Amino acid sequence: MSQLTTVDATFLYAEGGGVLAHIAGLGVLDATGCPGGRLTPERVAELVRARAHLAPRPLRQRLVRVPLDLDRPYWEDDPDFDPARHVTEVSLPSPGSDRQLMDVVAELHERPLDRSRPLWEMTLIQGLAGGRTGLYVKVHHAAVDGVLAAETLAALLDLSPEARELPADESVPARAPETADMVSAGLLRTVAHPVRAVLSVARIAPYLDEVPGLSSIPGAARVASFAQGVLGRRPLPPLPPAPRLTAPLTPFNLPIGRHRAVAVGELPLAEIKRIGRSLGGSVNDVVMALCATALRQWLDKRGELPDGPLVAGVPVSLRRGGPDGDEGNRVSMMTAPLATHEADPAARFAAVRRDMGQVKRRFLASSGRWVREVAGLVPAPLAGPAARLALWAAPALPLRPVNLVVSNVPGPQFPLFLCGARVLRYYPVSVVTDLSGGLNITVFSYDGKMNIGIVACRDLIPDPAELVDHLVDALDELTALSENAPAS
Structure with a gap:
């Protein structure tokens, strides 16, 4: 039995209107190695049934709400867990085009997960050109x-077409506390919340100038510096000041709707690494550029280019290797300028x-702990309405926290297999919100490629494939720049 952390619960509370808080991925597989040359829902469901216990968040766990939302929900094993209820299949008119595939993925990404059962789904997409099969995998960010x-996902994959040997499932089914115990614990936590909130504010204050949105308020840097001195947290040597960032208004920083548009692409990872070495930057620097x-x-192209830089939210994992235990989401976010105003490459x-x-040097001082502290400022009974109100009001705020989210996720550089089918590509499909902007660009490196997944509010960016084309052009520009760079 475990309880959602404040960060986990925030992803639940945020859902409503046009906001859905699941993350997903689109795998493109070569199923010719499967029996009959076809990957079926029955085979995938059987694989999940055999390996569910290997996942760090067991795939058979569901949410249990506390009455009146007095406290954060708990996880427990679903006594009626049946993977077949989570794995479905759709078919494109053969030969299915990439555009048809994107339309199906966008439609699937618009659908909320059923909270009465484990928070994940898989959809096989048959009929792709070249005998390929798509696999759309969706899981809630609260999990x-x-x-x-x-x-x-790695728990379900193999290093070769042959399935590996599996350890026996010796786990004991987890159960949520009794209703009376959940209610009493929630009441005690609510009574003690004011003290915890004051302590959280004290822990946030030294890093106030790093919090998206708050960092652009006049005086935030002075408050942070004062708090560092008072609390004895002033780093030695002093860190560079956090940039004071105000996200300008763009076409994708308006209220988002319920519909999504998805585009994917790929770039050669070796070339991105070579550019980084030539220009003296990291792979992430090249991705951001x-x-x-x-x-x-x-x-x-649309006459909407701001005079100053855009502001990107950059998710950062706080996991440092080794066993983390059942600690839920361990993610924070940096805010970084994107020099879109610079004409010269x-x-x-x-x-x-x-x-x-x-931004990285500043972030290392706080280790991004402010995310968990901010998430816990509001008591559980009020956290849901507060989160939805913040998202609803975000587009009207004069100080936007970020324009969009850009994420770079490193992955394995060798092929993986699912039920004997080789995974050719894996494209991330992430989240958009009113607070973070109606555009998300996530890249995932896999088997020598940098796979691009772009998600947008369809009302704001109807065709994000145009951005994929611009990324290809941008790589050509950096390639030319790096080839003319002086030898180091």
Whole structure:
């Protein structure tokens, strides 16, 4: 038995209107190695049944709500768990095109998960050209962060077409506390909450200038510096000041609707690494620079290019290796300028590398703990309405926290197999909200490729495939820049 953390619960509370808080991925598989040359829902469901106990967040766990939402929900094993209820199949008119595939994925991504059962779904998409099969996998962010999602998927995958030997399932079914125990614990936690909230504010204060949105308020840096001195947390040597960021208004920073648009693409990972070495930056620096260039082109084409930089939210895993225990989401976020206002490619890359270095140095001081502290400021009975109100009001705020989310997730550089089918590509499909913007760009490196997954509110960006094209153009630009760079 375990209880959702404050961060886990925030992903539940945030859902409503056009906001859905599940993360997903689209695998493209070569199923010719499967019996009959076809991957079936029955085979996938049987695989999940055999391996559910290997996942870091067991795939058979469901939510149990506390009466009147007096406390955060609990996890327990679903006594009626049946993987077949979670694995479905759709077919495209053969040969299915990539555009048809994206339309199906967008439609699937618009559907909320059923909270009465374990919070995940898989959909096989048959009929793709070339004999390929799509596999759309969706799991709620309340259950896993990006790292746990990858580990959960890894539990189902093999290093060869032959299935590996599995350890026996010796786990004991987890059960939530009795209703009376949940209510009493929730009441005690609510009574003690004011003290915990004051302590959280004290822990947040030294890093106030790192919190998205708050960092742009005049005086935030002075308050943070004062708190560091008072609480004895002033780092030595002093860290560079956090950049004071105000996200400008863009076409994707308006209220989001219920519909999604999805686009995917890929770039050669070896070339991205080579560019980083040539220009003196990391792979992540190159990814951020590519996004800056692509967004600049997209905005400039529409006459919407701001005079200053965009502001990107950059998710960061707080997992440092080794056993973490059942601690739920361990993720934070950096806010970084994206130098979309720089016309010169060399100046744009230099600005991105400089800004990312400064933001990372600041982030290391707090280790991103402010996310958990902020999530726990409101008592559980009020946390749901407060989260939804914040998201509803976000587009009207004069100080936007970020324009979009950009995430770079490293993955395995060798092929993986599902039920004997080789995974050719795996594209991330993430979350958009009113608070983080109606656009999310996530890249996942796998088997020599940088796989791009772009999710947008369809009302704001009807065709995100245009951004994929701009990313390809941006790579060509950086390639030319790196080839003309002086030898180090």
